[in-house]
Amino acid sequence: MTRRSSKRQVPRGSKRPGKPGGVRDTNRKARKAALIDAALLLYLDHGVSNVAVDDITTKAGVAKGSFYRYFEDQEALVEELIAPARRTLTSALITARDMLEDAVTAERQIEAYRGIGEALGSLLLESPGPARLYLQECRAPAVGTRKPIGALAKRVIDLAEEVSTVAQKHGLLKPLPVPVTARAVVGAAERLFLGVLLDEEMGNVLEIPLALVTLVVDGLRARTA
Amino acid sequence: MTRRSSKRQVPRGSKRPGKPGGVRDTNRKARKAALIDAALLLYLDHGVSNVAVDDITTKAGVAKGSFYRYFEDQEALVEELIAPARRTLTSALITARDMLEDAVTAERQIEAYRGIGEALGSLLLESPGPARLYLQECRAPAVGTRKPIGALAKRVIDLAEEVSTVAQKHGLLKPLPVPVTARAVVGAAERLFLGVLLDEEMGNVLEIPLALVTLVVDGLRARTA
DNA sequence: CTTTTTGATGACCGTCTGGTCATGATTTGG
DNA sequence: CCAAATCATGACCAGACGGTCATCAAAAAG
Numbered sequence A, B: 001m002t003r004r005s006s007k008r009q010v011p012r013g014s015k016r017p018g019k020p021g022g023v024r025d026t027n028r029k030a031r032k033a034a035l036i037d038a039a040l041l042l043y044l045d046h047g048v049s050n051v052a053v054d055d056i057t058t059k060a061g062v063a064k065g066s067f068y069r070y071f072e073d074q075e076a077l078v079e080e081l082i083a084p085a086r087r088t089l090t091s092a093l094i095t096a097r098d099m100l101e102d103a104v105t106a107e108r109q110i111e112a113y114r115g116i117g118e119a120l121g122s123l124l125l126e127s128p129g130p131a132r133l134y135l136q137e138c139r140a141p142a143v144g145t146r147k148p149i150g151a152l153a154k155r156v157i158d159l160a161e162e163v164s165t166v167a168q169k170h171g172l173l174k175p176l177p178v179p180v181t182a183r184a185v186v187g188a189a190e191r192l193f194l195g196v197l198l199d200e201e202m203g204n205v206l207e208i209p210l211a212l213v214t215l216v217v218d219g220l221r222a223r224t225a
Numbered sequence C: 001c002t003t004t005t006t007g008a009t010g011a012c013c014g015t016c017t018g019g020t021c022a023t024g025a026t027t028t029g030g
Numbered sequence D: 001c002c003a004a005a006t007c008a009t010g011a012c013c014a015g016a017c018g019g020t021c022a023t024c025a026a027a028a029a030g
Helices: A023-046 A053-060 A064-070 A074-081 A083-101 A106-126 A128-137 A144-169 A178-197 A205-219 B023-046 B053-060 B064-070 B074-081 B083-101 B106-126 B128-137 B144-169 B178-197 B205-219
Strands: none
Touching: A023 A053, A023 A064, A023 A074, A023 A128, A053 A064, A053 A074, A074 A083, A074 A144, A083 A106, A083 A128, A083 A144, A106 A128, A106 A178, A106 A205, A128 A144, A128 A178, A144 A178, A178 A205, A178 B178, A178 B205, A205 B178, B023 B053, B023 B064, B023 B074, B023 B128, B053 B064, B053 B074, B074 B083, B074 B144, B083 B106, B083 B128, B083 B144, B106 B128, B106 B178, B106 B205, B128 B144, B128 B178, B144 B178, B178 B205
16 A cells, blocks of 8 residues: 555545544544644643654554644644634734724724734634744744744734834834834734743733733824824 | 763863963864854754754764763753853843933933843844844743753843833833833844844834834833923 | 445654764873 | 873764554445
8 A cells, every 4th residue: 555645634535534523524633633732732841843743642642653644744733733823813913904004093093903912812812822832933943843833923024014014104103114113013912922821920911902002002103193 | 981970171170181272272162162153053044953963063074072072962052152142131131220220310211221222232243143043042942952042031031020120110111010011122122133133124223222212111101201 | 234445553664863982193291 | 202181083872753554443335
């Protein structure tokens, strides 16, 4: 029996995948979830580059050969692991950018930024693990297992620059270079949220969105009438 | 011949180390520098967890056995590699904290923060490699080879909190939780400086210190007369 | 109930890696 | 010049690791 050239969750041309909700479908989903959950816990403690497939499958309680039925390699697993975080982050930034396009008042501007904060907040609540993994690893070199995280980090910065570009076009920011304001905001937000996820002593975490808005609105805001 | 239980650059009780400036002393320093330089280049591209001792010694042009004459393991090398960055960062933060203790005017406060910016600026100029390595890896899990970097990251946050505590004591910051303002500033500064070191398109990089001061002084500043 | 298809398994293989060490080269100090 | 000390070397070793695969188990479909 030869290896299929391109592995898939359900192989294309599969003749008997079983019906949705059936035993096979249920087992496949459960196994993938077990592997992803196990990997996440190990990545959070050890970093994405210090975890072996053996570690993951042992923690997930499945045989090593099963890993390769669901994932080409660890990079493929990480890609799937951070998919929810990618969707939430990129969606929030795009929505904020579009809202700012129409933001002709300072109130609408604050609302757009608040939308980002809220989306990030919900990300922290719904997917704290993937969010924390992203925040921990997003600046280290995007090689091997970490590639999907590095790609998302680049996307986040690109979108943040778009948000800043639109904000500045409306005269809503000081005439600082867009790449500078985008990075300052992203950097501050990332470290603050990482602190929350790491249970660092942060005081009243409900003040964090305020702090961020303060940074953006008061710190970078253009002094216009 | 048995292994010494604790390796050192010059073994304790060494009988003929050679005089300072002598052939051995010179060769030792050159070899350590070659290994550290090689390791730095590899760590920057691949991450601290994806580099083998063989990689380092090959790039440095020395035999593998020589590596272990100078370093216990890679963690020891990283400890030494970031020593200049650690000195500069901690010294700058401590100086700023002390200056803020005496800062009774807004001008003195700005001067203290500017001192941090200048120290960071000189760090980027004098040790761009170690600075970039620190910025890339400082949030990923502090295990194995990355331990020294994680320890420095914790120290930086601790000192930043002290700086914020003093600033707030003087009523120079809004009454936001100290951990929040400290992290916001550190996060913004780190991402901005990383952008410079990665040659990301940042516009006029001379505006970055201004952006940081803007964030701190205008964004977090208490609205006092 | 049976055949076909899909999934699970963990031993196996080749490569990678940390770390050691016997041997020889070089430096030191008298 | 010489004995002692220090340094350099890269083959070697044992274990770690990614990925495969022959075999068996389980599910699907008729």
